[in-house]
Amino acid sequence: MAFDEETNGFKVVGTRPDRPDGIDKVTGRARFGADVTAPGMLHAVIIRSPHAHARIVKINASRAEAANGVKAVVTRADFADGLEGENWNILENLMAGERALYDGHAVAAIAATSSLAARDAARLVEVEYEVLPHVTDVDDAMQEGAPVIREGAADGSVPAGMHPNVVRCHDSGHGDPEEGFAEADLVIEERFTTEATHQGYIEPHACLGTLGPDGRGELWCCTQGHWNVQKVCAALLDVETSKLRVTASEIGGGFGGKTAVFIEPVALALSRKANRPVKLVMPRADVFRATGPTASTSMDVKIGMKKDGTISGASGVFRCQGGAFPGAPMEFTAMCAFAPYALRHVRQIGFDVMTNRPKQAAYRAPGSPMAAFAVESVIDELCNRLGLDPIDVRLKNASREGTKASFGPSWDRIGLVETLEAAKEHPHFSAPLAEGAGRGISCGFWFNHAGETAVQLALSEDGTVQLSVGTPDIGGSRASMCMMAAEELGVPYDDVRTTIADTATLGYNEISHGSRVTYASGLATIEAARDTVKKLCKRAADKWGIDAEAVEWRDGCAIPSGPNAGDFDPMPIKEIASRMGQTGGPIVGHFEATPEGAGVSFATHIVDAEVDRETGATTVTRYTVVQDAGKAIHPSYVEGQYQGGAAQGIGWALNEEYIYDDDGRLQNAGFLDYRIPVASDLPMIDTVIVEVPNPGHPYGVRGVGETSICPPLAAIANAVSNAAGVRMQDLPMRPSRILGALKARS
Amino acid sequence: MRYHTPSSFEDASALAAAATGVTRFLAGGTDVLVQLRSDLVTPDDLIDIKQIAGVRDITRRDDGSWRIGAAVSGAELAEHEALIAEWPGVVEALELIGSTQIQARCTLVGNLCNGSPAADSVPAMIAAGATVSVVGPEGAREITVEGVPTAPGVTSLGPGEVVSAVNLPPRGKGGGDAYLRFIPRTEMDIAVVGAGVSLSREGDTITAARVALGAVAPTVLLVEEAGAALVGSTLDDAALATLARAAEAACRPISDKRGTVEFRTHVAGVLARRAARIAYDRAGA
Secondary structure (H helix, E strand, O other): OHHHHHOOOOOOOOOOOOOOOHHHHHHOOOOOOOOOOOOOOEEEEEEEOOOOOEEEEEEEOHHHHOOOOEEEEEOHHHOOOOOOHHHHHHHHHHOOOOEEOOOOOEEEEEEEOOHHHHHHHHOOOEEEEEEOOOOOOHHHHHOOOOOOOOOOOOOOOOOOOOOOOEEEEEEEEEOOHHHHHHHOOEEEEEEEEEOOOOOOOOOOOEEEEEEOOOOOEEEEEOOOOHHHHHHHHHHHHOOOHHHEEEEEOOOOOOOOOOOOOOOHHHHHHHHHHHOOOEEEEOOHHHHHHHOOOOOEEEEEEEEEEOOOOOEEEEEEEEEEEOOOOOOOOHHHHHHHHOOOEOOOOEEEEEEEEOOOOOOOOOOOOOOHHHHHHHHHHHHHHHHHHHOOOHHHHHHHHEOOOOOEOOOOOEOOOOOHHHHHHHHHHOHHHHOOOOOOEEEEEEEEEEOOOOOOEEEEEEEOOOOOEEEEEOOOOOOOHHHHHHHHHHHHHOOOHHHEEEEEOOOOOOOOOOOOOOOOHHHHHHHHHHHHHHHHHHHHHHHHHHHHOOOHHHEEEEOOEEEEOOHHHOOOOOEEHHHHHHOOOOOOOOOEEEEEEOOOOOEOEEEEEEEEEEEOOOOOOEEEEEEEEEEEOOOOOOHHHHHHHHHHHHHHHHHHHHOOOOOEOOOOOEOOOOOOOOOOOOHHHOOOEEEEEEOOOOOOOOOOOEOOOOHHHOOHHHHHHHHHHHHHOOOOOEOOOOHHHHHHHHHHHO | OEEEOOOOHHHHHHHHHHOOOOEEEEOOOOOHHHHHHOOOOOOOEEEEOOOOOOOOOEEEOOOOOEEEEOOOEHHHHHOOHHHHHHOHHHHHHHHOOOOHHHHOOOEHHHHHHOOOOOOOHHHHHHHHOOEEEEEEOOEEEEEEHHHOEEEOOEEOOOOOOEEEEEEEOOOOOOEEEEEEEEOOOOOOOOOOEEEEEEEEEEOOEEEEEEEEEEOOOOOOEEOHHHHHHHOOOOOOHHHHHHHHHHHHHHOOOOOEOOEOHHHHHHHHHHHHHHHHHHHHHHHHO
């Protein structure tokens, strides 16, 4: 294949240089959201509802306003009126209107001269609530008689007769699953549930905002997308977008959770009222209670299989709970569910259900991991009962280039089969299992995204390169950008510095989400470098007095394209740069587009687990991730994404969950009882990078950040179920749940 | 908030006795500072006992008994080889608490006086037969560790009373102790169930045994029936089964976010058995 050969001759791509932000991060020099100050700065605290659902009768802040050091108090009245659509949802979420919709819902905020003064004054704000009935469980919220979160929130996609808490519906597929089930030798239908989990980023949301009486503002914040923050803040505060300049800090983890806006407009509203800079740092408990965990789910999956392993039919209903607002990612859950398989008969239905919980936010491949848990568990059970090899069955049914996807389109070039084959050949798959241990296999799928992207590449007078991109670096992307620019320009990696530019410096850049950064900012970087090369060649051509078309760029030098072009010594980038002021001015390449062609990505995971039959405790003893990266620009950071997805998946599968008491209050708003895995909970996670190039990227890159969390829930559940000898259908598989299942069986 | 640094336990006691508001003693601070930061407790008087002479001393007395000062940290305990040789269960129990950073601060006395039924070091101390030295307005006294906690977050210590040290009895020959806890993770967690066992053996036969359980009742329990189940046995399967039944029977847990009544009760029996096996092996070593 020509394209594959073309992408094999790299000099920089595929190597593993140190990341440019590494030294700053290990020495503490890197500046995160809470690391900045401003003269006259105030500290803000947000006052939150202790009730899951309540009418806000009255807010009396007069005592707080009179307290020592208090400079401003804001409530909903201090934000824009008349918003619609998602902007209204965002505002309603970050500052309640008539009702508090979940435990932790913001109702007011205070700015004072110290954080202690703000905290003391917060206790003086009197909020009178009329407590209303609440519901937090997805299945309960769909039942007749469940409290209605918001009347009229449903759109036209919801079938008539459903509870008003069901606000959106997705229905897709092809063929007739019933016909498929009739052809099957074995049909299994089971219900699965997953709990809401938080992204668990270590850095709480933090910002420093200034908004003056002239309507001009500056905002520093930790976010995955500062242009989005700019747009949302402008709308919620009713100022013009370009009057607010937003700078993204270093980011201490996001995983999708920092694609949303929770505090920045509050800091700006306080600043506008006090006419002072305002810093707002979320306490950890607020992060759990009032930012976005992922959706919880309740799912029914039915699959029919023939004795030879052919999946003859499949259907699923996926109910996703996304808190007190529309937006649970049920369409992704439904569309990803059967994506790894080429099926004649398939149908998937998704429901978006509202409850009295915080507004869900994106979490790494939103919706897909839960779907894989349900579908891949049923496939595992079918393989067990029919005595079939789990990889052979998946290979037999695998989606391939040209087959019709479960959600409609035909696949372009994809790498699922290659991941399955690599998994089958991996020593892990054939390693003997210890007595009482179990092995689990799962595939996973994520779409990947491209999005609006703008970059600029400026040459310095010494020939080094300043690359400005607009996508916050959440996974080592600055290293990858430097590498792609260096590859194109033929300069050393260390000669390129990549900066995350602020909103005033580049055109609009979509959020760092959808595993898009290395794909889209990478593509833009390559195009900007190629634009720069054209300009460099032109300068050399002018100097040599030949046509620009007769000049080529090779190994960091302009050279004549052939003997006919003339006989000139190669002209290095440093030479051209040193004279650029006299030869036509600054040399800057740029690229702006909404690329199309983000290649989808598949993965196959292998997990071994042991279960303590006396306590129900699970130990993950071995873990192997096999995933298609298209082309790994920086293999270490690709491997890091694979390992990170697996680690988060282990937490989600085993111990992480939002626990609500009967009163609708979150019981575990801290890292003690919200149990993300610690290092000693994890085995070394082995990785295999499969490279099936994406035709939509100059180097073949596919996004890798999200697919890695799609298979773990299912792969771990399959390993645990096989170890325990009992099918685990509810996550998390906390010890008490496993022990209960073992007891129920015996 | 007033911050005090008395130079004697008598002064510390006098400060606490004279205080009229909320008072907290501060040693490692691994509970007090967390409570302060999360607005659970804001003391009017915070009495730091770390300036008192001897609070960080570990002393082995001539009779083989031990005195561990009130501010000895987990990290210091974990590096004391002679103490580990005699009371490995007590040391491993304190060592389980928190992270490396917390280990540099956390203390046996703080863990006890915080009054949590899930405190890791308390079942180990009770199993060991430990006592605490108390200084108060009425003078000094010595009470058993099991006599300190009376309810979650509540102790039997009177106004102005402060614990100055933990005392461990002479270990003697053929002794061994062990502590196990169940947590859903491997580190950085709070006991869902804890079990401490200390026993002595002559040859293969157990001559004395004490069993204590954490996180299965409002206070850490000394389960005398469980200890009695082991005495006279060679830790055979029948003795272990009786031990587990006695441990389960003593449990009066609650169901909460960390575990259900059924789970805690079952696991208490499992851990008691497992801890007994470790203590028995250590006693025979």
